[in-house]
Amino acid sequence: MIVNRQRAVRVALGPLEEFQRRVEKLLGLKKSGATVCLVSNGEMARLNLRYRKKPKATDVLSFPVMVGGKPVKLRGGKVSRAGQGDMGDIAIAPAVARCYAARNGRALATELRVLILHGVLHLLGYDHETDRGEMERLEEKLRRRLGLK
Numbered sequence: 001m002i003v004n005r006q007r008a009v010r011v012a013l014g015p016l017e018e019f020q021r022r023v024e025k026l027l028g029l030k031k032s033g034a035t036v037c038l039v040s041n042g043e044m045a046r047l048n049l050r051y052r053k054k055p056k057a058t059d060v061l062s063f064p065v066m067v068g069g070k071p072v073k074l075r076g077g078k079v080s081r082a083g084q085g086d087m088g089d090i091a092i093a094p095a096v097a098r099c100y101a102a103r104n105g106r107a108l109a110t111e112l113r114v115l116i117l118h119g120v121l122h123l124l125g126y127d128h129e130t131d132r133g134e135m136e137r138l139e140e141k142l143r144r145r146l147g148l149k
Contacts, residue, residue, distance in 0.1 A: 016116065040095070
């Protein structure tokens with residue numbers, strides 16, 4: 001499910017919801033395992049400050065389901081066995097995404113799809129800041145399969 005809580009950037013939700021379903025199917029995840037919320041730059045900056053101690057808006061943040069104060073690690077040896085329930089939430093700031101899209105030479109719709117994929121991988125427990133390239137390699141492979149540049 002995708003919820004639009006911002007007004008700065010017009011976004012067609014239907015195609016993004018269809019893409020999210022494709023990602024979930026490709027990864028063997030249960031439908032509606034993640035909620036994507038499109039937020040304003042101000043809201044994203046507040047989230048980024050609160051949870052990452054970074055005082056600025058970013059393009060995407062992921063919030064996995066917490067149990068006992070710890071994030072649930074959904075991935076194991078086989079991603080296809082993950083996601084047997086609610087995975088968590090993904091916040092995306094379309095205005096920031098629009099800037100990154102221009103910088104990367106991509107359409108906004110493509111950038112938003114890249115961010116949905118990136119967010120889902122974080123919900124599965126991947127962390128590009130600590131995993132020695134594991135998430136990046138998987139994300140590149142999935143981007144090719146999904147037709148994203």
